[in-house]
Amino acid sequence: MIAYTIRRLLLAIPVMFGILVVTFTLSRMIPGDPCKAMLGEKATAEVCDRFRAQYGLDKPIPVQLGIYMGNVLKGDFGMSIRFSRPVTIILIERLPTTIELGLTSLMIAVLVGIPAGILSAIKRNSIIDVITMVGANIGVSMPVYWLGLILAYVFALLLKDTPFWLPPTGRLSAGLVSVPFYQVLGWEFPKESFRYHLVEFISNLYIFNSLITRDWTILKDAIQHLILPSVALSTIPLAIIARMTRSSMLEVLKQDYIRAARAKGLLRGTVIFKHAFRNALLPIVTIIGIQVGTLFAGAVLTETIFGLAGVGRILFEAITARDFPIIQAFTVVIAAGYVIANLIVDLSYVFIDPRIRLD
C-alpha cells in the first residue's frame, strides 16, 4: 500500500507538470498587458519596459516557462504582480481559509447527506423519502451565491438580536486577533525558514489554532463566521451525497445476503449498518471525492459573497487583474487538492472493501 501511494504520488507529477504548462500558456493568452493593468493606462513605454524586465515578462514565453519551472521546483512561485509580495506568502495566508471552509462544508455534507440518504432508502416511498429527495433535487438546482445571500439576509438581518444571529462577512469580528499558537507556546523560528512558514500556515487555520491556544472567544467567533458560508457551499455536495447514498443503499438492500441476515434474526440496525451500509459505501466515497472539485468552484462564489479572503476569491481577482504568478500557483494548488482527494478516496477503498487490493 505504501508502494502504491508512492507510485500514485509519482504519477501525479507529470499531471501537475501538464497543468502547470496549461495554466502558464492559458494565463499568457489572457488579453491585456499586466503593466497597464497594474500601473494604469497612462504608463509610458519606458516604465512598462522596466516593469516587464522586473517580472521577467520581456523574455520569450518558453524561456519564461523554463525559468518558472526551475523556481517552482525550489518552492518559489514568484512575486505577485498585483500585491508585490511573494506568492508563497499569499498562499500561506489564503489557503487555510479555503481549507477550513471546504472541510467544514464537506463535513456538513457528509454528516447530513449520508444519514438522510440511508433514512430515505430504508423508508422508501414514505413521506420522509419524498421530502428528502425533493429537498435533494432542490439542493442541486440552487445557485450557491443566491442561497448564500438569502442565508445572510435571514441570519444577519431578520434574526438580529436573537441568539440565532450570525455574522454575514469576514473570518473574525472586528477587534479580535487570532494569536498564532507558536507565539503562545513560545516557539521561535528564524524568519523565512521552511518551519516558520509551516507553523504560520497551520496557525492561519483559525479554528485549529484557537483549539491549541484554548482561546474560546476566537473559537466561537471563527465558527460563527464559518457557519453561513459552509452551509451555502455544502448544499450541492450534500444533495448529491444523499442521492448517491439512497440509490446505493437500495441496490444493496435488495440483495439476498441482507434477507439472510434478517432471517437469521439479526437486529435491523445491525443489518443496516454492518451489512448494508458497509457494502453501499464504495460509490458514496467515490462521489464524495468528486465533490472536492465542486467545493473549489463553489468557493469562488461563496468567498466573494461572504467576504472571505480565500483561494477562490483571490484566483478570480487574479484572473481579472492578469496577475500571472497567482493564477499559476493557485491553479496548481487546486489541482493538487484534486489529486490528493482522489488518492485518499482510492486508498480508502482498501479499508471499505478488503477484497480490493491496490497494486
Add this chain to the structure above:
Amino acid sequence: MVTDLKVNQIKQKDYRSNSLWRLTLRRIFRQRSAIFGMALLGFLILIAIFAEVIAPYDPIQPLIGIENVSKREGPCIHLFGCPKDRPQHIMGIDGNVRDQFSRVLYGSRYSLYVGFTTVSFAILVGTLLGAISGYFGGWWDNIIMRLMDVLMAFPSLLLAITIVSVLGPGLQNALLAIAIVAIPVYARVVRASVLSVKEQAYVAASLALGGSHFHILLRRILPNAIPPLIVQGTLGIGTAILDAAALSFLGLGAQPPTPEWGTMLGTERNQVFTAPHLVFFPGAAIMITVLAFNLLGDGLRDAIDPRLTHQK
C-alpha cells in the same frame, strides 16, 4: 377464422406496444418527476415565448417620468393590501427603476437560450470527438481522450472563468466557455456507446455489405448513443444554466441592462439587506428552471436505463 383474427390482433397489439419509443414514452409518463419536470419546463417555455404579452412593462426602459415609483421599491400587490391607487409591481422595482417582474419574465428567454445552445454545441462537438475516438481507436483515441481528461481535471466553473478571461466578458463568450467545459462529458458518453457496439455482428455485416465508415457510424452505431445523450443533455442543461448565471453574477457573462437572472443578482447583491426582493426573485427563477431540467433528466434516466426497469 375468428381465432386467426384474434391472434393477429393480439400480435399486432403486442408489436405496437413493444416498439422501443412507445415503451420508453410509456415509462417516462410513469415517472412522476419526469411529468412534473416536463410540466414546469412547458410553463417556462410558454413564459419565454409570450414574455412580451405577459410582461406589464418594458424590461429595459426605466420608469422614470412614466410612473411615480422610486428606486428599489418593494413589491406592491393589490391583492395583498397594497393601495389601489399605486401601480402594481408584484416583484418590486429594481435599482434602475424598472419593473422587476417584467425583467424576470424576459430572463427566462436567456436562460433557456443558454441551456439549449450550449448543450447542443457541446453534444455536437462531443459526439464527433467521442465517435472518432471510439470508432478508430489507437492514436486518435489517446490524443482526444487525454485532452478530455485535462479539461475534466479543472473544476468546470473555474475553467469557464479562465476561458472567458481569455475571450473577454460577454454573453456569447460565456456561452462558448460553458459549451467547451461541457464537451468531455458527451465525448465520454458517445465513446462508451461506440465501444460497446463496435464489435457487434450487425456492424460487421454492414461493413461486409460495403457500408462506408461514415454510414456505419451514423446509421448503425450512433443511434445507440442517443438515449444516454438525451439523459446527459437534459441534466447538462441545468448545469449550463447554473454556470452561465454564475458567470453573469461575477460580471463575466451577460452585461447590464440585459435582463439575465445572474446579471440581475450580481448587480443588486450588495442591496440584499435593503432590497431583498431584488435578490430573491431572480435566484428563485434560476432554481425553478434548473429544477425543471433536473427532474426531467432524472425521470428520463429512470425510464431509459434498462437496469432500473425491474425495480419499479
